[in-house]
Amino acid sequence: MQKQLLLGVEAIAQGALDAGISGVFAYPGTPSTEITEYIQESKEAIARNVHRAWACNEKTAMETALGMSYAGKRALVCMKHVGMNVAADCFMNAAITGANGGMVVTAADDPSMHSSQNEQDSRAYGKFALVPIMEPSNQQEAYDMTRHAFDLSERLGTPVLMRITTRLAHSRSGVETREGRKENDINLPEDKRQFVLLPAIAKKRYQILLDKQPVFEEESDNSPFNQYLEGEDKSMGIIACGIGYNYLMEAFHGQCPYPIVKVSQYPLPRRMITRLSESCKRIVVIEEGYPIVEELLKGYLRKEAVHGRLDGTLPRTGELNPDCVAKAFGLQHTEGAPVPELVVPRPPALCVGCSHRDVYNALNDVVKEYPNARVFSDIGCYTLGALPPFQAINSCVDMGASITMAKGAADAGLYPAVSVIGDSTFTHSGMTGLLDAVNEKSPITIIISDNESISMTGGQESSALGHLEAICRGMGVEPEHIRVMMPVPKNHDELCQIIREEIEYKGVSVIIPRRICIQKNARDAKKRKK
Amino acid sequence: MKTDIILAGVGGQGILSIAAALGSAALTNNLYMKQAETHGMSQRGGDVQSYMRISDKPIYSDLIAKGSADIILSVEPMEALRYLPYLKEGGYVVTNATPLINIPNYPDVEQLMATLKALPHEVIIDADNIAKEAAGNTRASNFVMLGAASPFIEIPFEYLEKGIAAIFERKGNEVVEMNLKALRAGRDFAKNYIK
Numbered sequence: 001m002q003k004q005l006l007l008g009v010e011a012i013a014q015g016a017l018d019a020g021i022s023g024v025f026a027y028p029g030t031p032s033t034e035i036t037e038y039i040q041e042s043k044e045a046i047a048r049n050v051h052r053a054w055a056c057n058e059k060t061a062m063e064t065a066l067g068m069s070y071a072g073k074r075a076l077v078c079m080k081h082v083g084m085n086v087a088a089d090c091f092m093n094a095a096i097t098g099a100n101g102g103m104v105v106t107a108a109d110d111p112s113m114h115s116s117q118n119e120q121d122s123r124a125y126g127k128f129a130l131v132p133i134m135e136p137s138n139q140q141e142a143y144d145m146t147r148h149a150f151d152l153s154e155r156l157g158t159p160v161l162m163r164i165t166t167r168l169a170h171s172r173s174g175v176e177t178r179e180g181r182k183e184n185d186i187n188l189p190e191d192k193r194q195f196v197l198l199p200a201i202a203k204k205r206y207q208i209l210l211d212k213q214p215v216f217e218e219e220s221d222n223s224p225f226n227q228y229l230e231g232e233d234k235s236m237g238i239i240a241c242g243i244g245y246n247y248l249m250e251a252f253h254g255q256c257p258y259p260i261v262k263v264s265q266y267p268l269p270r271r272m273i274t275r276l277s278e279s280c281k282r283i284v285v286i287e288e289g290y291p292i293v294e295e296l297l298k299g300y301l302r303k304e305a306v307h308g309r310l311d312g313t314l315p316r317t318g319e320l321n322p323d324c325v326a327k328a329f330g331l332q333h334t335e336g337a338p339v340p341e342l343v344v345p346r347p348p349a350l351c352v353g354c355s356h357r358d359v360y361n362a363l364n365d366v367v368k369e370y371p372n373a374r375v376f377s378d379i380g381c382y383t384l385g386a387l388p389p390f391q392a393i394n395s396c397v398d399m400g401a402s403i404t405m406a407k408g409a410a411d412a413g414l415y416p417a418v419s420v421i422g423d424s425t426f427t428h429s430g431m432t433g434l435l436d437a438v439n440e441k442s443p444i445t446i447i448i449s450d451n452e453s454i455s456m457t458g459g460q461e462s463s464a465l466g467h468l469e470a471i472c473r474g475m476g477v478e479p480e481h482i483r484v485m486m487p488v489p490k491n492h493d494e495l496c497q498i499i500r501e502e503i504e505y506k507g508v509s510v511i512i513p514r515r516i517c518i519q520k521n522a523r524d525a526k527k528r529k530k
Numbered sequence: 531m532k533t534d535i536i537l538a539g540v541g542g543q544g545i546l547s548i549a550a551a552l553g554s555a556a557l558t559n560n561l562y563m564k565q566a567e568t569h570g571m572s573q574r575g576g577d578v579q580s581y582m583r584i585s586d587k588p589i590y591s592d593l594i595a596k597g598s599a600d601i602i603l604s605v606e607p608m609e610a611l612r613y614l615p616y617l618k619e620g621g622y623v624v625t626n627a628t629p630l631i632n633i634p635n636y637p638d639v640e641q642l643m644a645t646l647k648a649l650p651h652e653v654i655i656d657a658d659n660i661a662k663e664a665a666g667n668t669r670a671s672n673f674v675m676l677g678a679a680s681p682f683i684e685i686p687f688e689y690l691e692k693g694i695a696a697i698f699e700r701k702g703n704e705v706v707e708m709n710l711k712a713l714r715a716g717r718d719f720a721k722n723y724i725k
Contacts (some may be wrong), residue, residue, distance in 0.1 A: 003557060005553050005554070005557055006564075030569055030570030030571070031570065031690070033569075034569075112645045114568070114570060114571070115569070115570030120633070167566055167592045167593060168592065170566060170567050170568070170569050171564055171565060171566035171567070171581075171592035172549075172553060172563075172564070172565045172566075173562075173563060173564045173565070173589075174562070175561065201673040202538060243592070245590075246590040246591045246592065247590070247591050247593075248589040249591075250590040250591035250595065254587075254588075254590065300659070321591075321593050321595075322591045322593055322595035323595050323596050326595065333595075333596075334596055334597035335596055335597070335615060336596040336614065336615030336616055336617065337597075337599040337614045337615060337617060338614070338615065339611060339612060339614055339615060340611050340614070340645050341640070342608075342611075342637035342641060342645060343608055343611045343612050343637070343640060344608075344633065344635050344636070344637065345577075346540065346575075346576055346577040346608075346609075346632070346633055347576055347633075348541065348571050348573070348574035348575055348576035349574060349632065350574065351574060351575070379575065384574065388634075456570065456571065456574075457570070458569075483704055
């Protein structure tokens with residue numbers, strides 16, 4: 001079959017389509033977004049009418065997927081690593097209910113924080129939930145393992161976590177695909193109480209999950225994606241997880257003298273790891289993200305001769321690369337020529353003509369009049385308001401935290417407490433915080449900077465579109481304190497005046513400066529031309 | 531054969547169109563390739579890079595090790611210098627001469643050009659003007675850049691042509707021809723430059 005040039009994320013999307021999914025459920029987030037976009041644009045998915053619309057957030061996505069799995073069909077859930085925090089309630093409990101139709105959760109981690117606020121390792125969630133984890137090392141494996149993951153999920157009745165990191169997500173390579181499998185028909189769970197997690201049932205279901213653990217381990221030992229690769233030199237054994245394997249092979253030019261266990265499926269393959277430990281003097285673990293495997297093998301007392309990120313063999317933070325892995329084995333390594341001094345950083349910036357610019361220009365002017373004012377912001381393009389020339393915001397923590405942190409600061413007596421949040425972030429996780437504020441009549445000023453799009457990830461459809469005023473009214477914000485306006489430079493004074501008035505109002509007010517994202521506008525115009 | 535290329539530029543300059551043409555050329559030539567790219571936050575006018583690896587043997591790492599890239603191909607002059615630690619000894623820097631100044635502390639342009647010219651192996655090319663002259667459209671400047679790098683890439687030139695043709699096929703013959711003219715003009719410029 002002809003090879004297709006696919007990004008790692010696209011290989012997962014094609015793998016899921018060929019595994020016969022009936023739906024993908026997701027909220028955009030780098031580096032996971034293109035999985036869903038690929039399915040949305042796939043002719044085959046459209047012809048099959050695979051569910052492919054964006055969800056409000058990762059939790060609603062995960063729950064909807066679980067519902068599809070309940071009905072016996074296969075469902076894919078996708079998100080970036082921090083999305084797992086939002087969806088964790090459902091994820092943890094889906095491990096207890098188990099899956100009926102195959103359910104695969106793809107979490108795309110971002111070590112080195114290229115586009116994220118932390119570098120948490122989603123394998124910890126897999127381990128926490130006690131479910132099998134897949135960690136492909138290349139694009140072909142991403143395709144093959146996605147199909148494998150769906151079969152495994154259905155056969156063992158468990159959700160499966162597919163963990164990837166930025167470099168695999170956004171790297172392209174040739175991928176051979178195989179003929180797809182049909183979608184499942186509706187097939188309801190035999191046990192009508194399987195998904196009813198009342199304590200008495202949950203206790204039974206938890207025991208079932210625990211009883212499956214040795215089965216999961218056995219699956220890992222027999223998995224085609226885990227391999228014991230023999231080596232002459234037994235002074236050291238290497239455990240190479242996910243794409244860590246690539247850097248290892250790169251460092252040794254494909255000829256590693258030490259025995260290797262290549263790990264792409266968890267729980268760890270016990271027999272392979274035991275054999276490695278028994279035949280080698282010491283063990284080096286190469287893993288992308290947190291030192292999860294290293295810590296597990298080393299134990300609290302650190303008696304075992306296990307090396308990795310904890311003892312400085314590899315850097316404790318950041319993504320792996322061919323340089324740090326080569327260095328770990330004392331292989332020839334160069335730092336290359338230095339960067340000339342005249343090269344300066346070029347940070348990302350809000351686009352020229354972006355509506356957020358008008359919002360920050362006005363907000364900065366008004367805030368000058370209130371020396372104690374603090375601005376709590378959120379996750380999106382407008383987070384770039386933290387950088388020069390604006391330097392307009394004082395916080396960016398998690399989706400929705402702008403409103404609740406402003407409320408908490410106001411509860412503490414801070415005035416004025418201003419919140420800046422985007423339209424989609426508001427419907428993702430800001431609404432419940434707004435209700436808290438309304439219920440307590442908190443003196444906060446919320447600016448929903450509405451560009452009618454999820455822009456940072458490439459202009460996906462925002463769930464907020466057409467709903468914002470109605471949501472705010474429905475939540476109980478007084479209609480006269482819901483202020484919609486058009487943020488353009490000539491309306492600067494109008495926006496300043498509105499912000500001033502609403503800061504002076506000692507209750508909840510919502511200002512909605514609304515103008516479509518200029519990137520999305522241009523893309524939409526291009527599409528219409530076609 | 532093996533060619534490791536660092537593609538560099540600023541978010542929005544479209545370096546991925548160069549990567550796509552190279553990828554298509556590699557695939558039709560039955561070569562192995564891996565190409566890692568930047569998505570997300572830095573696309574908003576920040577520095578972006580793509581690691582392009584092409585080989586007749588399987589490739590392991592998606593990233594290029596320091597001191598091992600054969601070529602730095604940059605569509606912006608300051609960005610070309612940012613990746614110097616990755617260039618191997620004897621490797622080529624091929625860069626567009628037109629600065630993109632979207633930061634207040636952009637270096638002095640004369641000094642920047644002097645630094646680039648002082649490199650042992652460089653091709654500095656005014657890709658925008660060459661694209662306008664040869665292809666009648668500055669939008670083809672990225673393929674002028676690819677053409678200028680082509681003498682140092684171990685892929686037959688016809689395959690690069692085929693790669694571009696495959697990508698723009700749907701947009702009609704005129705667009706294909708425009709981009710091919712740009713590619714050839716870039717190659718001719720580089721060949722003269724290094725004489």
